[in-house]
Amino acid sequence: MLDIQLLRTNLNYVIEKLSSRNFSFPVDRFNQLEAERKKIQTHTQELQAKRNTISKQVGLAKSKGEDTTAILAQVSNLGDALKQSVTQLEQIQTELQKILFDVPNLPHDSVPKGDGETDNQEIRRWGAIPSFDFEIRDHVSIGEGLKLLDFETATKLSGARFSIMKGNLARLHRALAQFMLDTHIQEHGYIETYAPYLVNHDSLHGTGQLPKFEEDLFAVKAGGNAVENEHSPGLYLIPTAEVSLTNIVRDEIVPLQSLPLKFVAHTPCFRSEAGSYGRDTRGLIRQHQFDKVELVHIVHPESSYAAIEELVGHAETILQKLELPYRVVALCTADMGFSAAKTYDIEVWLPAQKTYREISSCSNCESFQARRMQARFRNENGKTSLLHTLNGSGLAVGRTLVAILENYQNADGSVTIPEMLRPYMNGLDQLCTAGGQ
């Protein structure tokens, strides 16, 4: 959420910034509502002030044992007028909030301007693209060939966009997550975190998934009944652990000395993938359920741009240790996610697609999420002030597995296991059919 003060005092700046991400701010509607709000809020507060003074007089008179009918006569019709005014004000403020909640974050000045994916700016490349003297197979062909990857059965259980991994492939998948977690905990100073996979409406609102992107989520029922009813808000499966980890500081005032907070968690993620019909239908790239190791930083506003560089570095470390070629891309203004002020994507080389594919996305949300969450810290002067939040994948486990299968494939259909993962695989150095079980 943007600062309402910024909209009031510097609307043109906001409009221009937003247009760079192809978002057109409803200026006229906003101005109209603001004008009404101003008028009605003032009116309401005048009525409230009047009521308060008179009520005090009543109390005073009664304590002296005086007659109060004369005073009470003054407020006889005030109640209705006030109620009406309050209702009106609430309607306007609800509408203003609706507008405000749907407005994405403003891009940072360092973000490349552009209209779409093609305008993203490559920052650096790492690793040599492997060459193969045999016909390259994609991860589906490799995994199914090894009889370790099974989409058909998963479809029977759950439908499209699910998968079953077995044997050493399932183990490799687990090894990857462990390896990532260990690296971030031991080498990068993160707090290992186990957090809920089901979260409430407020949490999703805090990080910006709601109200705008509900169709991307899975909501759950309890005992055959929808959890959500008029009194109890519903639960949703997390689309990313960013939601659980970032909301740890929702409605909190974090002591200055405990900043920065750095959380890491390995969780499943659930996405409905509405609107992506026909995209990446084959394989593990785009699933309704996938595992991710997520990194979250909660920082002092002054250090958030240093933090995003650090965060990207942490994610890159994983790829370097696994010796997977990748590139880092700065997303352009139009390609960034809703809550981000600046985003770097890390894209890993996939030989079968002959292209780099997103494997991590690291964003600085500045105070955008913190303002929604009321996540604050007590600053040097003892005043509360909004935190900055960042999140990034470190990394998407399923896609990392895809990258390993494809980049480490051998002519005989086997797959070499990267050195760093062998300790997690009981020393195993290859996935092959014979040893697959």
Add this chain to the structure above:
RNA sequence: GGAGAGAUGGCCGAGUGGUCGAAGGCGCUCCCCUGCUAAGGGAGUAUAGGCGCAAAACGCUUAUCGAGGGUUCGAAUCCCUCUCUCUCCGCCA
């Protein structure tokens, strides 16, 4: 699932219809005293808005005592609904 008790400011805790945004304490900030240490004295210290001012300082004002609704001229206090926490019992990985 059954029975009961709770939810108040950064923290603890008082407050059952009227100068209560809230006693007292802790913590914190500033000042004074004390030649260290310990202790003592004084003042200040919630948050989010609105309006005014070119702006800051500031002034006026509104809302907020778990959440939402209701009663009332007036609600932390009374009524209803919900959420959460704690204790006991049952069930359970």
